[in-house]
Amino acid sequence: MKLGFLTACLPSLSLDDIAGWAAAEGYQTLEVAVWPSTGGRDFEASHLPVATFSEADEDATRALLRRTGLEISSLAYYENNLHPDPATREAIRTHLRHVIDVAARLGVESVGTFIGRDPGLSVVENLREGEKILPELVGYAADRGVKIVIENCVMEGWHPDGYPGNLAYSPELWEWMFGLGFYLNWDPSHLTWIGVDPLTTIEPYIDRIVHTQAKDVELFPAKRDRFGLFGTVHKGNNPWEMGWWRYRVPGLGEVDWRHVVDRFHELGYTGTVSVEHEDPVWSGTEDKVKQGLRIAHRTLRPLIGEQTATERDIPAP
Template sequence: MNYKIGMRISPNIGKQGIGSAAKWAASVGLDVLDVPYINKEVKAVCEENGIDIGSVDGAGAVGSTKLLSKDKQARDEAVALIKKQMDEMSELGATVMFMCLIPEDINTSRKESFHLWKETFPDIVKHAEQTGVYIALEGYPGPAPQYPTIGCTPEMLRAMFKEIPSKHFGLNYDPSHLVRLGIDHLRVLSEFGDRINYCHGKDTEILAEELYECGNLAATFGSQYDFSEGSWRYTIPGHGEVEWDKVAVRLEKIGYRGPVSIELEDHRYWGSLEAEQQGIVKAKEHLALYLK
């Protein structure tokens, strides 16, 4: 197996500009860059540095989104924006749109959000099919205590994929979220392998003492780490519970041919340009043991 390894752009690397991010990524042996938007300039700087464009963030669809608004006009406007972006992606050769579907009102139940999703996404996915774009749905469950995101559990994914069977609507496989939720990250690959449109390289450490203190609830008085809610914390690959050797084998078995893109969320490699660069390099080195 020989998978390309890429990265999402972390804050301090992003402050240098996309051109500098692409140049640095290529210099440390990365193959792919996920970008917050796509235009001719972004495409050009990636090509100049010999690096592929991975996923493109869906406009207004990463985090709180009007795609799940209770206001129909707001939903319609959000759908029009996404379809316009798909047209632009198609013209520039980008094929993966990254989304994280948190309802505009975070107190909206996941069941209600699912019904709102059914109102908007059939039209979106039809346009994705026409433009050659593949939607990759992020599994971050959203903020505590509501955890309102849809598409982060097998129960919800199964319902969504039954409603929209098109391969153009799929998931971004990120095992870190599955581990923190107590979901078998390898079984998800087995069940939903044909709907995996992208993959993130991120890990989760389960903190035994904190798990005793607060169970799987968010810590009452705040967690002691960034990128944590108490009994777990996000880490770079290799510092958590994810079995990357088995993930690699299963990715190959299901026929996944996309990249594995590092999403840096680890308090030990955060807060400065140097720390972020160190974290990404360490993550890349670990993933390369199994993916290259």
Template sequence: MKLAAFASCLPHNTLDEALDYLVAHEIYGLELGVGGYPGTRHADARLLAGDNAACARLRNTCQSHGVELMALSCHGNPLHPDATIAAAHDGDFRAALEAASEMEIPVVVGFSGQPGTGGVLNWPVIGWPQEYADQFEHQWRESLIPYWQPLTERARALGVKIALELHGGFAVHSPATLRRLREACGPALGANVDPSHLWWQGIDPARAIQRLGDAVFHVHLKDVCFRPDVMDDAGLLDCTPHARMDERAWYFAPPGEGHDAAAWQGILDTLHAIDYCGALSIEHEGYAPATEAIAATARWMRALSLRERRSATRTSTTTS
């Protein structure tokens, strides 16, 4: 496992500035946004796809800073009921797969997408009234599986893995929904595990990782905090905009602010147990400025790793 950071959390920096920042804080892995919701501030999948020289320049830029380009991010909604949005996000993701293959980047990260009608998203998450359950199955049968089956096959042919983030608001949001799509599409499709989104759903991230096993392709480092007084009033399905963070029942935070070191250690231990060797990518969407929060998260994760090594050493000494 290698500590990395999601470059889209540094939108006000050029790529060179972002890379200098990461190295200054001993972060030597990069998840690079190339389209969709993350945008194209640092790189554009459509300009990279099919342009070997552009891909080589990007790869060399990262290497010259001593940073490994570990994943391309193209989070979007290719199933959006607005055809213009769907087409844009679909084109970005397909280009990202081609660019990743050219640069020998193993993983492209994204969302499963979420269909709807009349240009409006429809995310059914309850089985009654029966119309919700019927709509859920219709979306999987008519939209989700037909879209991802050929795209997963294309990724397999290119030697690239697709990591879908388990995120509320999208069809694939849990271990169970990820497994269902993977069974339909094949092993080139797997999960991007962000513990914050799992805790929000009441899912234990360590157990989720254990259930997913070798389907874990990418990991985000992000926590979630709950405000009990607001939770009692608004509940988990609080639709207060994220911009009004002070009013929300829950909000995103750096690792350790919502769940303690023991909880995060359990996540790392489980990743070790499934032989995960990819990126631990810092994603920041909390209160503090990103330049402060990313550096603080890197220090906290290194301290956590150091505690783990010291504990292992003490255990080994005691046993011997």
């Protein structure tokens, strides 16, 4: 098992700068964000130019990994693969193929994305649509030795009423997507706020958990008593505002990381535990984001295991 983080939390830094800092702080892997450089949402980041990835880019990336001793655990492009607009859906699929191609060239095991949803259709109607169009993407990746991992994020902000916008939020739906050939990027924070005990979901699906995102969640039950599970109706300009919970870095929320990582050890999980930093308390500046990543590292590193001598001896940039 190795400890890493998703680079999307540092969108203004280059991959070189992020890798140098990560290695000096004792991280072992990077889950590299590869949205298009024209991405519109504030959490999108483009740390590898996958659409135009040249031999020079490949050589530079391999040299960076050798220099820092890091590995790339996965390439991250989390978008709506069931987007209702045909042109947008095809643009997403085209970029996802570029991501898969670069993962294959770099020997990266997995690519992360979402199932997504057409909010104008029912869940069952979306499942039938997914069965028609998603297997082609799974096959494209498999032909190149790459697994597509789906994060179980609810993506409630993609639905006008705050309902699930990514049809991978429950174990019932995981079983559906596993039948199409997808794997799981397991994130306990989302399970926690929708009322699923994360610990109960590890052993039954351990063979499909290829990657793990380490994110915590802080709950405010008194506010939930007013808003209900789906959160406040009046969200202002923030479609992600739920009113009764917020994401935190590991160790500052409800997730029992001691038992989560112990269960991973017990079941022989050897993938990456990748910190996904979306903590509003430790955000706003580069220094605060980095401090949040340090808090996550201090929480998880003792549970995952001690650094090797090689890792400790990697020089700071």
